[in-house]
Each structure stands twice: as C-alpha cells, then as structure tokens.
Amino acid sequence: MTLAQQLRFAPRLMWREWKSGEFTVLLLALIVAIASHTAIGHFSDRISRAMVTNANNLIGGDLVFSSSRPISAEVRQQAEQLGLKSAETQRFMTVASAGDEIVLVSVKSVSAEYPLKGAVRITDELFGPEKSVTSGPSRGNIWLEARVLQTLQLELGDKIQIGDSTFTANRILTYEPDRGNNFYSFNPRVMIAKEDLAATNIVQPGSRVWYRQMFAGNSDAVESLSEWLENHAEPGQRIRNLDEDRPAVSEALSKAKQYMGLASLLALLLAAVAIANSGRHYSERHYDTSALLRCLGAQQNDILRIYLIQLCLLAFIGGILGNLAGWAAQGGLFMLISDLLPENLPSATLTPAASGMALSFIVLLGFTLPSVLRLKSVSPLRVLRHDLSPYPLSALLVYGGAAVMVMMLMWFYTGNITLTLSILIGSAIVIIIAMIGIRLLFAAISWLLPSFPLRLRAGIRNFLRRRREAVSQTMAFGLTIMAMLVVVFLRTELVTTWQGTIPDDAPNHFVLNIQKDETADYEEFIQSKNIRADQLYPVIRGRLTRVNDKPMVEHVSKEERRHESLSRELNLTWSPTLPPDNKLLEGEWWDGEATSGQITKVSVEQQLAERLAIGVGDRLTFFTGDRDWEAVVSSIRSVKWDNFNPNFYMVFQPGALDDLPTTWINSFYLEPTRKKQLVDMLKQFPSITLLEMDAILNQVKTIITQVTLAIESILLFVLAAGFVVTLSAIQSSMNDRLREGALVRTLGADRKLLKINQWSEFAGMGFLSGLIGVAGAEIIVAQLYQRIFELSYVPTWWAWLFVPLFSALLVGLAGVISSRKILLQPPMQSLRTLRA
Amino acid sequence: MKPGKPNLQLVDAENQANIESKEAASSLDHHRIIQVDGVNRIVDVAGEPLQILHEVDLRVSRGETVAIVGSSGSGKSTLLGLLAGLDLPSSGKIELAGEVISAMDEDARAAVRASNVGFVFQSFQLLPNLTAAENVALPLEILGKGEATALSAEILKRVGLEERQTHYPNQLSGGEQQRVAIARAFVTKPAVLFADEPTGNLDKNTGDLVADLLFELNAENNTTLVLVTHDSGLAARCDRQVGMESGRLSEKIAS
Known part of the structure; x- marks a missing residue:
C-alpha cells in the first residue's frame, strides 16, 4: 500500500471501529487526561495570575520605584517604551489647619492614573459603609482620615487649609491600596490631586518628600524595567516588588504554585497509567485484525503505519475534545466561585490549550507505541493458530521507555528537577518493593489457598491464575491511590498551615502614639470596653549608624546599603520577655533590667542580622534625637512578620532607654459591629493614631481562601482522573472475564458463586493496591515535605488501615459493577460475541 | 502481479528466471x-524438536481442486499455512504462482498473497x-483498488446476501458469516x-449450501x-484428494 492509500484506509478502518465503540475507553482515558491537564492549566494559570494581581494591589502596582528626590523623566520614558502603565505619588509631612485647630498630617498627592492596581476606599460618613473607587480626589477636594476630622472638629463639606491652598473635605479615606506594611510612622493621611500640589507652595527645594512611581503591565516588561532600574538607581532610591514587600503572601503563592504543579503532574501520571493500560488492551484486541490484514496481503509497515495514523487521529480528536472539556470544566469552576474572585479575572491564555494538544500526542504515542509495535510482529499464521501471540517486548524497553517518558514530561511540566526526581525515585522504590511484595504475597496466598473457605477459593484462584495481569492491575490501582493520597496529604497540610497564619481574632486595629502619661488610662479604657488587646510596646525612633565603631556605609555592601533599616529610622522597643511568636536562635535572653554602668543588651531580628552582617557580641551605635548611644548584641531571634502584631527588628533590655523620647503602641481585635466604640476612643485620646487593618486582613484572608479553593478543586480533578483509571483498568480485562464467566456459568456455576468470586478477587486486589498506595504516598510526601515545602513530616498512621480497606471496598465495588454484564448477559450471547 | 517495491522486482526477476528454466x-x-x-x-516443543511435516512433495495445476484430508493433528493446517506463505518451512522449497515463496521474507510473501491468494477459514x-x-x-482496499464498494456489493449479491450488507458479523x-468470508475470498x-475446514463450524445442511457456493464460485x-x-463428503467433491498422516502426504485414489 502506498502512503496515500494508507492515509485513506486507516481513517476508514478507524471510523468503522469507532462506530462499534472500539476506541471509547482509550479515547475516554485520553480526554480525561487532557481535560484535567487543560482545566488545571487554565484554572491555576488564571487564578495564580489573579492572585498575583490581587497581591500586587497591596503595593499598588507590579513594581514600585521610590526615591527621596523627584524621579527623572527618563524612568517614565523607559516605562512608556516598555508599554507599562505608570502612576505617581508624592508624600510629605505638613500642617493642616481649620480655624484655630491644627494637625500634623501626611499629605499624599496622586496622579490621575492612581491607583494602578486595587482601589481606594472611602466613606461618606464616619465609620459608615465603604465604597471602592479607582481614582483619587478631583481638583480642589481633599480626602482625609477620620481622625483629621476629629482633631480639627470638622464635618464633611467644611474647608481645610494646606499650605497656600484651601480644599473641601468631601470624603473620609479608609483604605489606600499601596499602604503596605509600613504604618508605624503614619501621621493621619490626607489625599489631594497631583495638579493641586504646586499651588500649596509647600514642596520647595530641600523639602523632605517621598516620591513614588508605580508600574503595571506585562510581566516581561516589568521584569526588564526592574533590571533597568537596578542599573540606574541611585542611593536613596529603592525598587520594590511583591516578593520583597509581602513575604507572607508571596510565600503562600509560591507554595500554591508548587502544589498545583504537583497536582497536574500527578493527574498526568494517572493519565499515563490509564493510557498505557487501554493502549495495551487496544493492541491486544487487534492481534486478530492485524493477523488477518497480514494474511490478506498487508505488509508489516502497512500495519504499523495504519495504526500510527489511527493513533495520531485519535490524539488529535482526544486533544480537541479534552481541551473543550477542560475549558468547560474551568469555566464551570470559575462560575461556582465567582464571588471570591476579582471582577476582572485575567482571561485564559493559549498556553494550556496548546500544551494540552501537544500532550495528547506525546502521551498517547509515548505510552501506546510499545504495544502498537507488537501489532507489527503478529504472525499471519495466527489466523490458523489462534494461540500465536507476538513475542513480548523486553521489559526494559517498555518500563524503561515509560520511565524516561514520564521523567521528561515531569521535568518539562514542573521545571523542577528536585520535584521530578523525588517523585520518580519514590515511585521506583515503591514499584520495586511492591513487585517483590506482591510476588511474595501471591506465593503466600497460593500456599494458604487450601485453608481458605471453599466459596472464596475460586475467586482467589482466579486472581492467582491471572498473575501477570493481576500484578500490573494491582500496580496501576496502587499508583493511582498513591497519587491521590499524595495530593490529599499535601492539601490538608498546606491548608492547615495557611489558615493557621491568620487566626479569626488576629488584631485588626493598631494604636500608635500613646503618650507615657496616657498608658494607664488607655489600659483602663480597653479593659472597661472588654476589648481583646495585646501588650503595650514602647517605641523609640532611632537610626543604626555604626557596627563596632565602623560607620554603616563601610560595614555593609553596596546593595545592602539601600535596605530600609538604614535608609530610615527604626522603631525600637524594649521588653522584659521574648515577644510572642518570636524564637530565640542564638545567644541568651536577658534576666531583669539593665543596671547603670553596664552596656545595654539588644536582640536583633535574624534576617536583618544576616543582611547587615551583625552577630552576637557586636557593638551597635544608634542615633536618636540629638545623641548617640550604644548597645551590645546579646541574641538573634526570628520574627513571624505576618501575625499582624507589632513586630520589631530590635528589642532592648528594659531600663536603659527610659530617658529617650518614647511613645507606646498597641494592637487589638474589635468586631466590625463594635466600630462605633472607636469614636469614644478617639474622643478620650485625641492625640493617638488609630489604624484600621480590616481591609488588609481581609485581603490576605481572601487570598488564602482562593488558594485553598484552587487546591481543593484541583484535588477533584485528580480524584476524577483516578477513578477513570480504575474503571479503564478493570474494563481492559473484561473480555477475558466475560468469556470465563460465560464458561463457568455454562458449566453450572450459579450467580451467587460468581458474585462471591468477583468480590473476593477485586477486593483482594483493592486491598493490596491500597497498601502499595499508602506506602508510596508516605515515602513521596516525606521527601516533598523535606525538600520542597520545608515542612516537618509526621506519618499518617490512620491511612495504613483506612486506605487499604477503603480501596478494597472501592475497587471491589467498581469491579463488581463493571462486571455485572457477566452475570446479566446470557452465557450463549457472551460466547458468541467474543467468538466473532 | 504488480509488486509495489523495486527490491521486490529484483526477487521477481530472479524467480522469473527460475520459472523460465523450469518451463524449459x-x-x-x-x-x-x-x-x-x-x-x-x-x-x-518444550526444548524438544518435533517434526510436523516429513519430506512433503505436492503439485497442483491451475484450476484444479485439491482436498487435503487427514485426522486432527496430522499436519494439514500446517501445510496449508506453508502453501499460503503464512509461515516458512524448515527446509524444502515451495512455489506459489511462479514465486519461490519459501525463499521470501514475510513482506514479499504478503505481496504475493495480496494479489494471488484468497482465504476461507x-x-x-x-x-x-x-x-x-x-x-x-x-x-x-489492501490492494488499493478504487471500486471496492461496487465490487463488494456485486459479490455479496452473488452469494445471496444482498440484504445483509450493512449487518455486523454478530x-x-x-x-451467512461463512458466505461473507467466501465473498471476501473471491x-x-x-x-x-x-x-481451512470451511464447513467445520456449520451444521450439515448449511455446510452443504456453503460448499455448493464455494465450488460454484470456484468454477x-x-x-x-x-x-x-x-469431511470425506466435501473432499469427494474435489478433483483430487491427498491424504495426510503423521506429517506424511500420500496421493489418494479418487473413490
């Protein structure tokens, strides 16, 4: 046959077989594989882009460049060339006045594009309902925090003076998307339009102004701008992106991405098992066809090409259908959880669709080719002697080939060689141990067979007789269960860890600037209102100037000089005890207060100590107000920055800093329904600064909910894939079972006996698979915990009992359900159909 | 015949030369x-050599009908497989339609089968x-003939299955299945x-009808x-019978 003839003949032959359902199982396995791949691909792609966008809302852009001098036009031009959107803000401190009242405020002027990401939230009345807007105030208007109104004793609509200009106070500002974590130094915020800034005549050469330029757009462009800025930044200028600014969020995101990568990988592995299974089945069912075609004169290469053409067609169809199903599934998923998602969800990209299509070919050809190659070597003599089967392929070729395929796929898919090798080595160990284990078990069972109840023996003998097939089916179920367990174990662990990061009663309010003489009254107020509050921390502002008498400029490298701990004043505190959530890593905590004449001890946060190359025993010089003072490092400690409590880089021994200017800070949790009590607090303590953290807390919680949801839905896909694998594996031995069942019934066995046989066979297989699955999952999860997720691993003992029993039930049920045809179909019909 | 591959033509040429010398x-x-x-x-068989066919000689002329008879396990089907080029002999020579198929590789034999041979099982x-x-x-379709549909409809009509064209074997x-197989063969x-035992799976009456059809189409x-x-009845309808016993062939006298 010429290639053209083959191209015409193969689809026709396929179409005829298609009509009779020959391809259903294989195609189904392929569709499930591609659908779960593309659905997970689209879903995690879109949701992780949404999460990044949402998280970027917290810094107001994808990239933020801040400077103590006006930012040059060159930077903006560069951004424009790269196609990035940009917005700018200026921040400075000044006095706002109304009538006789004055207050120190932090003014922020914003350009028309502000905010690039997220939204500003405002209210029309004090502690009233918030609404989100995506612009700043219009010209002549000013938005201000509630406490400015309180201090100046104003109502909305009144006039307020800043520099040479008069503004109308028309909204209360409750939330800025780019406020971030740095709220200690805030004086109450007021916001004006950038165009109004010049007229105030406040910003003069030499004034202290913080300039910020925010950028948003395509991630490649952001990346190149970031690089460009790195090379052009001057001292006092800083580039910030998400990773740097919100370690907790970016950590959650990166773990979620790793998890999704893993879940898709396991879905893929399941698919591979299913496809290899149905591929082998398909090929075995075509020995006769192949022999007949050869007998009628087709050549070996004709056979090979005909089946290759069919496989390619099948891969194409499976790729298309799988993509459609995956697309529909992710659409449905997004609809289900639309309440939790940002309104403008990023649209799907072509990448998952294209990779799904490619995967369809790779997986189908890769995992069925060894079986299909055997079709080529079927002897035409098989038409006369049915027992002639093609020579078995070498196990090395089949399993070695599959292992290499899987490894390439995993590597390509996750881009993570550690992950790939962990899973691969784990699986290899499991497979080898399981193979030996199953063989030993089979030997033990056949030795024990005479002592089994008579009614069970036939089923078990069945299982033993199909040893080869039983081993591979047990392995397939075992791997399936293993993959699903890995996903379940990791999900549980990750979700618990994340949800633990922010308890429901995490402090949602911060109080700054409590004066020394107010602390007693303040504590009484908190107690009388029954508010759950943390301890009060004293705060001293100071700048770290020297380490061991060496100026910081000489002590640290050029990059570290830009660290915010050096570029601005630090919040310093003292405490008799180690603050909660802090862990002592090195050195010792002090006992009691510092005595006069002794140098003060200080405990330094670990990451800062690392960056600034500070160790226990180093002498640090600080500058506060008008004088230098010294402390010696007595310990290094870790800090949980994301616990929403006041956290400090430097904690001092009490007693030594009493004479430095000090204010106190506090954090507490207040239910949203009790917000009105804040008005009482502001009335009694007009000079305090009250920060509401609900918005940020909610944002972080939303991110965690999204991540959790993504993970749970991905779990569903993996479970669905696993179930189809189970069914396809059982189905592939169905013909033999049908024929045998029919024979046994013809010979007089009743249905009850057959049913018991089926149950004992499938449940036995399920139990063994469950054991393999648990063992494998434990090995792999232990590896992953240690190497990838950096979590400590505790074996899940309950699984060892529960999973094998559950899997015995499940496989038993699936087996019996799909074998019911054996019981229902008249034996004559089975024999005749299978004969034809 | 028209072999599709150049290397096949080389083999053909050789065989042609062989045949010509024989013709002389x-x-x-x-x-x-x-x-x-x-x-x-x-x-x-289990490490022991087992001789299924012993020094078999056979000549069949064009248009002749020959029955190979013998009991089960006598080697009839093995011989048939060899004659049709489905397998190779351990030694000896087999010519089919002028081609020395015993010296050909599997694909070359397949080409010979495609253009010269039909099967009924x-x-x-x-x-x-x-x-x-x-x-x-x-x-x-394997031969790459265009008018497959028309030809198959025509021959199905000839075997009396005009109405059953779209039916599946089961x-x-x-x-009826054997009549389809005969149509496919012709x-x-x-x-x-x-x-190969064309009536072996059929009852007496059906078997007779199928045999009639086979001989009619053959003629x-x-x-x-x-x-x-x-089946000695079926064998008796052939021009010639050869007997097979323990792998040895003997010419039978027509009864």
Missing part, C-alpha cells in the same frame, strides 16, 4: 500453480467491527483459494482450490 524442463510446469519439493517443518475470521460489505471490501448466522479474483472464476478437511 517440463511443459507441465506451464499449468502448475503450486509446487512443493521436499518440505520439512520442525518446531520446538473454519472460524470465518471476519472483523467484528466491520459490516459484511466492509469485510468484503477489505482485501480490495448479527449474522454462521452460514472478490479479488485470486488465482488460488485456500480453505465461475476458474480458481485453483486447495481445501483442508476431514
């Missing part, structure tokens, strides 16, 4: 379609997923038809028929 030797060769010389077939060997018409069209009775107008097409059977 014997004028009978002109009509000879099958020639078997000293064929042995030895297989390995005891177990019908229809593809279960193909309709009657599609099963019949199969050998034409919707047909055994006799649709390429082969020079030789091999039949119409002037096909050489080699059939293997242990």
Whole structure:
C-alpha cells in the first residue's frame, strides 16, 4: 500500500471501529487526561495570575520605584517604551489647619492614573459603609482620615487649609491600596490631586518628600524595567516588588504554585497509567485484525503505519475534545466561585490549550507505541493458530521507555528537577518493593489457598491464575491511590498551615502614639470596653549608624546599603520577655533590667542580622534625637512578620532607654459591629493614631481562601482522573472475564458463586493496591515535605488501615459493577460475541 | 502481479528466471500453480524438536481442486499455512504462482498473497467491527483498488446476501458469516483459494449450501482450490484428494 492509500484506509478502518465503540475507553482515558491537564492549566494559570494581581494591589502596582528626590523623566520614558502603565505619588509631612485647630498630617498627592492596581476606599460618613473607587480626589477636594476630622472638629463639606491652598473635605479615606506594611510612622493621611500640589507652595527645594512611581503591565516588561532600574538607581532610591514587600503572601503563592504543579503532574501520571493500560488492551484486541490484514496481503509497515495514523487521529480528536472539556470544566469552576474572585479575572491564555494538544500526542504515542509495535510482529499464521501471540517486548524497553517518558514530561511540566526526581525515585522504590511484595504475597496466598473457605477459593484462584495481569492491575490501582493520597496529604497540610497564619481574632486595629502619661488610662479604657488587646510596646525612633565603631556605609555592601533599616529610622522597643511568636536562635535572653554602668543588651531580628552582617557580641551605635548611644548584641531571634502584631527588628533590655523620647503602641481585635466604640476612643485620646487593618486582613484572608479553593478543586480533578483509571483498568480485562464467566456459568456455576468470586478477587486486589498506595504516598510526601515545602513530616498512621480497606471496598465495588454484564448477559450471547 | 517495491522486482526477476528454466524442463510446469519439493517443518516443543511435516512433495495445476484430508493433528493446517506463505518451512522449497515463496521474507510473501491468494477459514475470521460489505471490501482496499464498494456489493449479491450488507458479523448466522468470508475470498479474483475446514463450524445442511457456493464460485472464476478437511463428503467433491498422516502426504485414489 502506498502512503496515500494508507492515509485513506486507516481513517476508514478507524471510523468503522469507532462506530462499534472500539476506541471509547482509550479515547475516554485520553480526554480525561487532557481535560484535567487543560482545566488545571487554565484554572491555576488564571487564578495564580489573579492572585498575583490581587497581591500586587497591596503595593499598588507590579513594581514600585521610590526615591527621596523627584524621579527623572527618563524612568517614565523607559516605562512608556516598555508599554507599562505608570502612576505617581508624592508624600510629605505638613500642617493642616481649620480655624484655630491644627494637625500634623501626611499629605499624599496622586496622579490621575492612581491607583494602578486595587482601589481606594472611602466613606461618606464616619465609620459608615465603604465604597471602592479607582481614582483619587478631583481638583480642589481633599480626602482625609477620620481622625483629621476629629482633631480639627470638622464635618464633611467644611474647608481645610494646606499650605497656600484651601480644599473641601468631601470624603473620609479608609483604605489606600499601596499602604503596605509600613504604618508605624503614619501621621493621619490626607489625599489631594497631583495638579493641586504646586499651588500649596509647600514642596520647595530641600523639602523632605517621598516620591513614588508605580508600574503595571506585562510581566516581561516589568521584569526588564526592574533590571533597568537596578542599573540606574541611585542611593536613596529603592525598587520594590511583591516578593520583597509581602513575604507572607508571596510565600503562600509560591507554595500554591508548587502544589498545583504537583497536582497536574500527578493527574498526568494517572493519565499515563490509564493510557498505557487501554493502549495495551487496544493492541491486544487487534492481534486478530492485524493477523488477518497480514494474511490478506498487508505488509508489516502497512500495519504499523495504519495504526500510527489511527493513533495520531485519535490524539488529535482526544486533544480537541479534552481541551473543550477542560475549558468547560474551568469555566464551570470559575462560575461556582465567582464571588471570591476579582471582577476582572485575567482571561485564559493559549498556553494550556496548546500544551494540552501537544500532550495528547506525546502521551498517547509515548505510552501506546510499545504495544502498537507488537501489532507489527503478529504472525499471519495466527489466523490458523489462534494461540500465536507476538513475542513480548523486553521489559526494559517498555518500563524503561515509560520511565524516561514520564521523567521528561515531569521535568518539562514542573521545571523542577528536585520535584521530578523525588517523585520518580519514590515511585521506583515503591514499584520495586511492591513487585517483590506482591510476588511474595501471591506465593503466600497460593500456599494458604487450601485453608481458605471453599466459596472464596475460586475467586482467589482466579486472581492467582491471572498473575501477570493481576500484578500490573494491582500496580496501576496502587499508583493511582498513591497519587491521590499524595495530593490529599499535601492539601490538608498546606491548608492547615495557611489558615493557621491568620487566626479569626488576629488584631485588626493598631494604636500608635500613646503618650507615657496616657498608658494607664488607655489600659483602663480597653479593659472597661472588654476589648481583646495585646501588650503595650514602647517605641523609640532611632537610626543604626555604626557596627563596632565602623560607620554603616563601610560595614555593609553596596546593595545592602539601600535596605530600609538604614535608609530610615527604626522603631525600637524594649521588653522584659521574648515577644510572642518570636524564637530565640542564638545567644541568651536577658534576666531583669539593665543596671547603670553596664552596656545595654539588644536582640536583633535574624534576617536583618544576616543582611547587615551583625552577630552576637557586636557593638551597635544608634542615633536618636540629638545623641548617640550604644548597645551590645546579646541574641538573634526570628520574627513571624505576618501575625499582624507589632513586630520589631530590635528589642532592648528594659531600663536603659527610659530617658529617650518614647511613645507606646498597641494592637487589638474589635468586631466590625463594635466600630462605633472607636469614636469614644478617639474622643478620650485625641492625640493617638488609630489604624484600621480590616481591609488588609481581609485581603490576605481572601487570598488564602482562593488558594485553598484552587487546591481543593484541583484535588477533584485528580480524584476524577483516578477513578477513570480504575474503571479503564478493570474494563481492559473484561473480555477475558466475560468469556470465563460465560464458561463457568455454562458449566453450572450459579450467580451467587460468581458474585462471591468477583468480590473476593477485586477486593483482594483493592486491598493490596491500597497498601502499595499508602506506602508510596508516605515515602513521596516525606521527601516533598523535606525538600520542597520545608515542612516537618509526621506519618499518617490512620491511612495504613483506612486506605487499604477503603480501596478494597472501592475497587471491589467498581469491579463488581463493571462486571455485572457477566452475570446479566446470557452465557450463549457472551460466547458468541467474543467468538466473532 | 504488480509488486509495489523495486527490491521486490529484483526477487521477481530472479524467480522469473527460475520459472523460465523450469518451463524449459517440463511443459507441465506451464499449468502448475503450486509446487512443493521436499518440505520439512520442525518446531520446538518444550526444548524438544518435533517434526510436523516429513519430506512433503505436492503439485497442483491451475484450476484444479485439491482436498487435503487427514485426522486432527496430522499436519494439514500446517501445510496449508506453508502453501499460503503464512509461515516458512524448515527446509524444502515451495512455489506459489511462479514465486519461490519459501525463499521470501514475510513482506514479499504478503505481496504475493495480496494479489494471488484468497482465504476461507473454519472460524470465518471476519472483523467484528466491520459490516459484511466492509469485510468484503477489505482485501480490495489492501490492494488499493478504487471500486471496492461496487465490487463488494456485486459479490455479496452473488452469494445471496444482498440484504445483509450493512449487518455486523454478530448479527449474522454462521452460514451467512461463512458466505461473507467466501465473498471476501473471491472478490479479488485470486488465482488460488485456500480453505481451512470451511464447513467445520456449520451444521450439515448449511455446510452443504456453503460448499455448493464455494465450488460454484470456484468454477465461475476458474480458481485453483486447495481445501483442508476431514469431511470425506466435501473432499469427494474435489478433483483430487491427498491424504495426510503423521506429517506424511500420500496421493489418494479418487473413490
């Protein structure tokens, strides 16, 4: 046959077989594989882009460049060339006045594009309902925090003076998307339009102004701008992106991405098992066809090409259908959880669709080719002697080939060689141990067979007789269960860890600037209102100037000089005890207060100590107000920055800093329904600064909910894939079972006996698979915990009992359900159909 | 015949030369379609060699009908497989339609089968997923013939299954299935038809009808028929019978 003839003949032959359902199982396995791949691909792609966008809302852009001098036009031009959107803000401190009242405020002027990401939230009345807007105030208007109104004793609509200009106070500002974590130094915020800034005549050469330029757009462009800025930044200028600014969020995101990568990988592995299974089945069912075609004169290469053409067609169809199903599934998923998602969800990209299509070919050809190659070597003599089967392929070729395929796929898919090798080595160990284990078990069972109840023996003998097939089916179920367990174990662990990061009663309010003489009254107020509050921390502002008498400029490298701990004043505190959530890593905590004449001890946060190359025993010089003072490092400690409590880089021994200017800070949790009590607090303590953290807390919680949801839905896909694998594996031995069942019934066995046989066979297989699955999952999860997720691993003992029993039930049920045809179909019909 | 590959033509040329030299030797060769010389077939059974065929010689002329009779396990089917080029002898020479198939590789033998040989099997060997018409069209498609549909419809009509063209094998009775198989065997107008117990799976009446059809079509097409059977009635309808016993062939006198 010429290639053209083959191209015409193969689809026709396929179409005829298609009509009779020959391809259903294989195609189904392929569709499930591609659908779960593309659905997970689209879903995690879109949701992780949404999460990044949402998280970027917290810094107001994808990239933020801040400077103590006006930012040059060159930077903006560069951004424009790269196609990035940009917005700018200026921040400075000044006095706002109304009538006789004055207050120190932090003014922020914003350009028309502000905010690039997220939204500003405002209210029309004090502690009233918030609404989100995506612009700043219009010209002549000013938005201000509630406490400015309180201090100046104003109502909305009144006039307020800043520099040479008069503004109308028309909204209360409750939330800025780019406020971030740095709220200690805030004086109450007021916001004006950038165009109004010049007229105030406040910003003069030499004034202290913080300039910020925010950028948003395509991630490649952001990346190149970031690089460009790195090379052009001057001292006092800083580039910030998400990773740097919100370690907790970016950590959650990166773990979620790793998890999704893993879940898709396991879905893929399941698919591979299913496809290899149905591929082998398909090929075995075509020995006769192949022999007949050869007998009628087709050549070996004709056979090979005909089946290759069919496989390619099948891969194409499976790729298309799988993509459609995956697309529909992710659409449905997004609809289900639309309440939790940002309104403008990023649209799907072509990448998952294209990779799904490619995967369809790779997986189908890769995992069925060894079986299909055997079709080529079927002897035409098989038409006369049915027992002639093609020579078995070498196990090395089949399993070695599959292992290499899987490894390439995993590597390509996750881009993570550690992950790939962990899973691969784990699986290899499991497979080898399981193979030996199953063989030993089979030997033990056949030795024990005479002592089994008579009614069970036939089923078990069945299982033993199909040893080869039983081993591979047990392995397939075992791997399936293993993959699903890995996903379940990791999900549980990750979700618990994340949800633990922010308890429901995490402090949602911060109080700054409590004066020394107010602390007693303040504590009484908190107690009388029954508010759950943390301890009060004293705060001293100071700048770290020297380490061991060496100026910081000489002590640290050029990059570290830009660290915010050096570029601005630090919040310093003292405490008799180690603050909660802090862990002592090195050195010792002090006992009691510092005595006069002794140098003060200080405990330094670990990451800062690392960056600034500070160790226990180093002498640090600080500058506060008008004088230098010294402390010696007595310990290094870790800090949980994301616990929403006041956290400090430097904690001092009490007693030594009493004479430095000090204010106190506090954090507490207040239910949203009790917000009105804040008005009482502001009335009694007009000079305090009250920060509401609900918005940020909610944002972080939303991110965690999204991540959790993504993970749970991905779990569903993996479970669905696993179930189809189970069914396809059982189905592939169905013909033999049908024929045998029919024979046994013809010979007089009743249905009850057959049913018991089926149950004992499938449940036995399920139990063994469950054991393999648990063992494998434990090995792999232990590896992953240690190497990838950096979590400590505790074996899940309950699984060892529960999973094998559950899997015995499940496989038993699936087996019996799909074998019911054996019981229902008249034996004559089975024999005749299978004969034809 | 028109082999598709150049290397095949080389083999053909060689064989052609062979045949020509033989023709010079014997004028009978002109009509000879099958020639078997000293064929042995030895297989390995559990490490022990087992001789299935002993020094078999056989000559079949064009248009002749030959029955190979013998009891089960006598080696009839093995011989049939060798004659049709489905397998190779351990030693000896087999010529089919002028080609020394015992010296050919599998693909070359397949090419010979495609253009010269038809088969009818005891177990019908229809593809279960193909309709009657599609099963019949199969050998034409392998040959790359365009008019497969028309030809298969025509021959199905000839075997009396005009109404059953779109039926699948499991919707047909055994006799009908065998008629489809006969239609498939004749649709390429082969020079030789091999039949392996063609009525073995059928009851007496159906078997007779199928046999009638087989012989009728054989006569119409002037096909050489080699059939293997242990049914003496069927064997008796052939021009010639050869007996097979323990792998040795003996010419039987027509009774």
